[in-house]
Amino acid sequence: xxxxxxxxxxxxxxxxxxxxxxxxxxxxxxxxxxxxxxxxxxxxxxxxxxxxxxxxxxxxxxxxxxxxxxxxxxxxxxxxxxxxxxxxxxxxxxxxxxxxxxxxxxxxxxxxxxxxxxxxxxxxxxxxxxxxxxxxxxxxxxxxxxxxxxxxxx
Numbered sequence: 001x002x003x004x005x006x007x008x009x010x011x012x013x014x015x016x017x018x019x020x021x022x023x024x025x026x027x028x029x030x031x032x033x034x035x036x037x038x039x040x041x042x043x044x045x046x047x048x049x050x051x052x053x054x055x056x057x058x059x060x061x062x063x064x065x066x067x068x069x070x071x072x073x074x075x076x077x078x079x080x081x082x083x084x085x086x087x088x089x090x091x092x093x094x095x096x097x098x099x100x101x102x103x104x105x106x107x108x109x110x111x112x113x114x115x116x117x118x119x120x121x122x123x124x125x126x127x128x129x130x131x132x133x134x135x136x137x138x139x140x141x142x143x144x145x146x147x148x149x150x151x152x153x154x
Contacts, residue, residue: 014083014141029065034100046132049075049104053090054097060129064090068102068151069131075102076124077113079147091147098152111151123147 029050046067055062069076079091094100094113101110116124125148128135139146 005046012055024065029063049102050078051077051090052101052103053093054091054100056089056096062093063088064088066090069128071127072149073148074152075104076110076116076128077151078128078135079149080135080138083141085142085144087144087147091149094149100151102151110154113149113151114153116148116150121148123151 019073048142049066049068051064052064053061053064058154064125066077073119081088095115098113100111100113101108103109128148135146
């Protein structure tokens with residue numbers, strides 16, 4: 001698919017990494033709210049969820065639109081932060097408060113998040129690169145290991 005390859009090529013650029021974090025989440029939140037949870041704009045290219053986690057420091061609910069990779073009865077979330085240097089805030093939230101909720105295809109689902117490590121992470125990373133190749137470009141730009149979480153229903 002030419003359109004998909006073009007989107008992958010553009011999303012792997014540094015320019016996209018500078019602009020997207022400010023534009024994509026805001027658009028996703030607005031469209032998700034206006035459609036009463038039925039539509040997530042970025043999910044037109046990749047599956048996506050709205051993650052509601054508990055703030056690591058504040059203890060307040062935090063809603064974050066994220067791409068995901070469905071797998072079996074769960075989901076993988078990638079803390080790529082569009083290839084920017086720091087880990088995204090939502091990953092700290094899940095490390096401190098693994099019980100969360102996602103909005104998936106208009107349904108709210110309680111989940112528990114678990115950080116993947118070692119061989120389990122390596123296996124998931126390989127599958128994620130097949131699923132969305134730009135993750136490789138994101139990892140090349142940063143010194144940190146990109147966090148991967150597996151979400152399972154509670």
